[in-house]
Amino acid sequence: MLMSALLEHRDAIGMIIAALFLLCCHPLKAAAPEWILSGLLFCMAASNTLFEVEIGGPLLWREADMGHLAVDSLAMCSLVVVALYANREYPLWMAGAQLITLTAHLFRVGMPDISAFAYAAMAMFPSYVQLVAMAIGLTRHAMRRHHWGPYRSWRHPDDRGPFFRGAGPDAQRG
Amino acid sequence: MRAGGSGIEGDERSGSCGQNHVEVFRFLTAKQRDALRHVAENRTTKEIAFILGISESAVNQRIENVRARTGSPPRSELARSYRQYLQEVEQTPGVPFAPAPPASDATDHTGDAAPDATPSLPVTPASAPEVESTAHEDTRHRVVAKSLEGPNAGLARVAAIVVIAVGMLLIVMIGLGVARVLTQIF
Numbered sequence: 431m432l433m434s435a436l437l438e439h440r441d442a443i444g445m446i447i448a449a450l451f452l453l454c455c456h457p458l459k460a461a462a463p464e465w466i467l468s469g470l471l472f473c474m475a476a477s478n479t480l481f482e483v484e485i486g487g488p489l490l491w492r493e494a495d496m497g498h499l500a501v502d503s504l505a506m507c508s509l510v511v512v513a514l515y516a517n518r519e520y521p522l523w524m525a526g527a528q529l530i531t532l533t534a535h536l537f538r539v540g541m542p543d544i545s546a547f548a549y550a551a552m553a554m555f556p557s558y559v560q561l562v563a564m565a566i567g568l569t570r571h572a573m574r575r576h577h578w579g580p581y582r583s584w585r586h587p588d589d590r591g592p593f594f595r596g597a598g599p600d601a602q603r604g
Numbered sequence: 605m606r607a608g609g610s611g612i613e614g615d616e617r618s619g620s621c622g623q624n625h626v627e628v629f630r631f632l633t634a635k636q637r638d639a640l641r642h643v644a645e646n647r648t649t650k651e652i653a654f655i656l657g658i659s660e661s662a663v664n665q666r667i668e669n670v671r672a673r674t675g676s677p678p679r680s681e682l683a684r685s686y687r688q689y690l691q692e693v694e695q696t697p698g699v700p701f702a703p704a705p706p707a708s709d710a711t712d713h714t715g716d717a718a719p720d721a722t723p724s725l726p727v728t729p730a731s732a733p734e735v736e737s738t739a740h741e742d743t744r745h746r747v748v749a750k751s752l753e754g755p756n757a758g759l760a761r762v763a764a765i766v767v768i769a770v771g772m773l774l775i776v777m778i779g780l781g782v783a784r785v786l787t788q789i790f
Contacts, residue, residue: 522768
């Protein structure tokens, strides 16, 4: 019952918690990765909700929800970019969870006869992992900021690839 | 910026940085040395701020402190002078350095609150003064695992994402398997 409720109201729960993260970002002096990821979580939940309201239900193709697949694919790209270049570890966990979600959609497209509950669980529960990772990341950032003061938000410029070297938010404000 | 009357140009021509610069450079704080080392590598303030993880104004403050004590030379001349000084130190083991200030400066991570050492401090020979403090700072302020930084960081991070995803799936599958077995038993 609890699992069903968590699956059914995933977008609403995600949107509320992500909004709380966004509200906490300013008082906790969050840096760019925290702002970006909190905003991304909020946008994911909001766009899923908007999509279902606009379409009036899931847009199915081979039993897979194409609306969620599109949103999750875009989110995956954004999460991977942040995970690759942020001077943080928790985006890796968020991207890992998103990878599970994306895999679920692809499995469903490839094998439409897998259990609907298994598909829903695999596609939706990772978002709770992301919320937990975000909460831990935000808390640890606040602790580091308190103890160390401002520190780097992104990888060392010399370690970045040629595309990002010399670009991006260089001077970090903590 | 304008050239000050520090006599740097004359010293450059003679192949040695000025004696008063040497005196100033010898007594730099670790933070000032960090900043100046990057200035000597012709890095911009923005780049130095990023590398040291501090604000641009803090970098400027450190550099300005040194410039003020060396007669306000232009930044490029200060860089050249410090480069020469480092070369002289490398070539002449006997060139003394003042002892580095304590690294555990809890009051300041952004600015340069560490007081400048006065020339009256005892001068002791020191070894490898220029790289150590930055490395120390990096170690103290390490946020991600060492394997997730460096030239292969991108590859390592992609691998980490995949490992995390597979690991989470395995944990869930094992958990479900255990739950199923327990349900059958009881």
